[in-house]
Amino acid sequence: MTARELVLGRLRAALGTDARASVEVPRAYRRAGMRDLEQLVDRLVDYRAEVHRLAEADIADTISGILPSGATVVVPPGLPPAWLPSTVTVVVDGGLANEQIGAADAVVTAVAVAVAETGTVVLDGSPDQGRRVLSLLPDLHVCVVRADQVVAGVPEALARLSPHRPLTWISGPSATSDIELNRVEGVHGPRNLHVILLP
Amino acid sequence: MTRTFLGMPVTAPPGVGHLRGAEPFPSAARRGLADPQLRRNLGHATKTIRAKSAGVIGEVPDWQELRAAGSAIKTDVMARLPELLEQLEAKVTAAGGVVHWAADANEANRIVTDLVRATGGSRVIKVKSMATQEIGLNEALEAVGIEPVETDLAELIVQLGDDRPSHILVPAIHRNRAEIREIFLRTMPGVDSTLTDEPAALAAVARRYLRQTFLTTKVAISGANFAVADTGTLAVVESEGNGRMCLTLPETLITVMGIEKVVPTWRDLEVFLQLLPRASTGERMNPYTSMWTGVTPGDGPQAFHLVLLDNGRSAVLADEVGRQALHCIRCSACLNVCPVYERTGGHAYGSVYPGPIGAVLSPQLTGVADNSSLPYASSLCGACYDACPVKINIPELLVHLRDQAPHPRGEATAMAAAAYTMNRPRLYQAAQRAVRLSRLAGRRGRGIPPPLDGWTASRDLPDPPAQTFRDWWATR
Numbered sequence: 001m002t003a004r005e006l007v008l009g010r011l012r013a014a015l016g017t018d019a020r021a022s023v024e025v026p027r028a029y030r031r032a033g034m035r036d037l038e039q040l041v042d043r044l045v046d047y048r049a050e051v052h053r054l055a056e057a058d059i060a061d062t063i064s065g066i067l068p069s070g071a072t073v074v075v076p077p078g079l080p081p082a083w084l085p086s087t088v089t090v091v092v093d094g095g096l097a098n099e100q101i102g103a104a105d106a107v108v109t110a111v112a113v114a115v116a117e118t119g120t121v122v123l124d125g126s127p128d129q130g131r132r133v134l135s136l137l138p139d140l141h142v143c144v145v146r147a148d149q150v151v152a153g154v155p156e157a158l159a160r161l162s163p164h165r166p167l168t169w170i171s172g173p174s175a176t177s178d179i180e181l182n183r184v185e186g187v188h189g190p191r192n193l194h195v196i197l198l199p
Numbered sequence: 200m201t202r203t204f205l206g207m208p209v210t211a212p213p214g215v216g217h218l219r220g221a222e223p224f225p226s227a228a229r230r231g232l233a234d235p236q237l238r239r240n241l242g243h244a245t246k247t248i249r250a251k252s253a254g255v256i257g258e259v260p261d262w263q264e265l266r267a268a269g270s271a272i273k274t275d276v277m278a279r280l281p282e283l284l285e286q287l288e289a290k291v292t293a294a295g296g297v298v299h300w301a302a303d304a305n306e307a308n309r310i311v312t313d314l315v316r317a318t319g320g321s322r323v324i325k326v327k328s329m330a331t332q333e334i335g336l337n338e339a340l341e342a343v344g345i346e347p348v349e350t351d352l353a354e355l356i357v358q359l360g361d362d363r364p365s366h367i368l369v370p371a372i373h374r375n376r377a378e379i380r381e382i383f384l385r386t387m388p389g390v391d392s393t394l395t396d397e398p399a400a401l402a403a404v405a406r407r408y409l410r411q412t413f414l415t416t417k418v419a420i421s422g423a424n425f426a427v428a429d430t431g432t433l434a435v436v437e438s439e440g441n442g443r444m445c446l447t448l449p450e451t452l453i454t455v456m457g458i459e460k461v462v463p464t465w466r467d468l469e470v471f472l473q474l475l476p477r478a479s480t481g482e483r484m485n486p487y488t489s490m491w492t493g494v495t496p497g498d499g500p501q502a503f504h505l506v507l508l509d510n511g512r513s514a515v516l517a518d519e520v521g522r523q524a525l526h527c528i529r530c531s532a533c534l535n536v537c538p539v540y541e542r543t544g545g546h547a548y549g550s551v552y553p554g555p556i557g558a559v560l561s562p563q564l565t566g567v568a569d570n571s572s573l574p575y576a577s578s579l580c581g582a583c584y585d586a587c588p589v590k591i592n593i594p595e596l597l598v599h600l601r602d603q604a605p606h607p608r609g610e611a612t613a614m615a616a617a618a619y620t621m622n623r624p625r626l627y628q629a630a631q632r633a634v635r636l637s638r639l640a641g642r643r644g645r646g647i648p649p650p651l652d653g654w655t656a657s658r659d660l661p662d663p664p665a666q667t668f669r670d671w672w673a674t675r
Binding site: 002007011013026027029031047117119125154155165166168169172176178182183185188189190 | 207208209240243244245247248251260261264265267268271272274275277278279280281284285294299300301302306350351352353356368369371372375376379398399401402403405406409410413414427430431432438439440441443444446447448458465466467468469470472473476480482483484485486487488489490491492495497498499507509513514516517
């Protein structure tokens, strides 16, 4: 007998005659709401992310203000080149080694969805967001969010996302609550998170 | 190899893993109670988290509706567990993953060590996982010469301090910042004594210490917070980014998951992703949540193994009242509100699952006889039930398990005698008079004589009243 048969057999025996119809799940919680950009900003700032609100044409200028001149920036292959200032060295990911990504000063990506109520941005590996490792190793992550990508809550975000893509939900910079149960920023992920919010 | 008869639910085997303490709760608790530093650390940490959690739960207008949904989804999962696991297996396999089934801790440890050895690696990086602690995976890996590196900050503190975890969420909750600094100075090469005990400085040291290990280790081992049956998606919820490192950088990922962690649909995550962070770390959302379905070409590990672990869970499922302990999403809110946990700390519970949920889960996984003192590690105040985001009725379970625990003969005899007496008014009156005589005899404040002295080991016998109700009534 395989372990699979053994475990499934035990579970069926454990349930006995209880293994019947499914249970009705009451879903009286909020499943849709009004998107609130001010709330998103408030939540992000609360996590100590830096928020910049501007028009798409001003992205490059803003990034040149965030990053020192000559900084190395890794970007996913589908990121609009117009977003990047001429003051930085841009390295486009086409299968970079982890060491190269880790050596970069920053990464710039788009996002798939942002959740106002929880201050979360979600990356799904689309061409303008790239492989998961890109937004992981550099110490500074700049992500660009369009207002129409913002949803009110978690249910709307999940409804927009595909489970068949690798998803990374990011709520503020890397942090830990492991020392005396207080949230402090900065462990293994990027210690600085900048969110550029477009109208 | 002989096997238990097919279909008989079996408890977790002894001699492997960390579900059984070396001594009963009352004697282990005494050590925690006598440690003023431990009590200060715990009191501070649990007070902090209670306030934070209450704040973010208070701003969600539909918290009770979310709890009701979470509870119902879990009830549904338990009722359909075999079919949901088969569905999960099919979806993970279709997405390029390999699914393994482990009847118990020994089998899971064997599967994982064989998988690691097959990669040729001699070191693994680990994401914090209760399931792998439960089965003692680190010891199994070390026994065959594979070095497990815990990458969660608190787990690292525990591992470097040669310590035991004492909390589900924050295994090093019993340590304060000064003690953590001490451990880092002692065990991490290249850390100099100018290191302060500022949490951000301590976190930065951990970042430097582990970065090279993340980049050079080929195998990672994780647990899972959720596994979605209808898509095959796995989810890991974390804070530091160590989880992302382990789930992204290595070539091979091995996830060990208790079979109760499956949820039926993608949509069900909308409930748990709201409940878990607010109940657990008291955040609107934890910093990082990773979700993956099988293998993604060109992104992350190209070999993915999912180990489905029973290890006593089928035995818990067999108890219709007890099975709600399997609803637990490991948020640890019940620990943070428990007056007993706050004073004794997690080590007193013996098992990797401490606190109220541990007091009902551990005895069921091992069989009540092996953890018979844990159902009594509670005042039944009910704070855990109120705090639980999936509404596990822990007080009900505690009483249910107390009923199953072996009771001393003296107790049963005393209860039978009391019932006999109370059923006979004259006898009862005589007994009351006899108790009053003990007042004259000056027995105040002392315990009951053996064999009933267990009852007064941690209680004072109340003074018998000068006048009973019956006496007073008769004089009216």
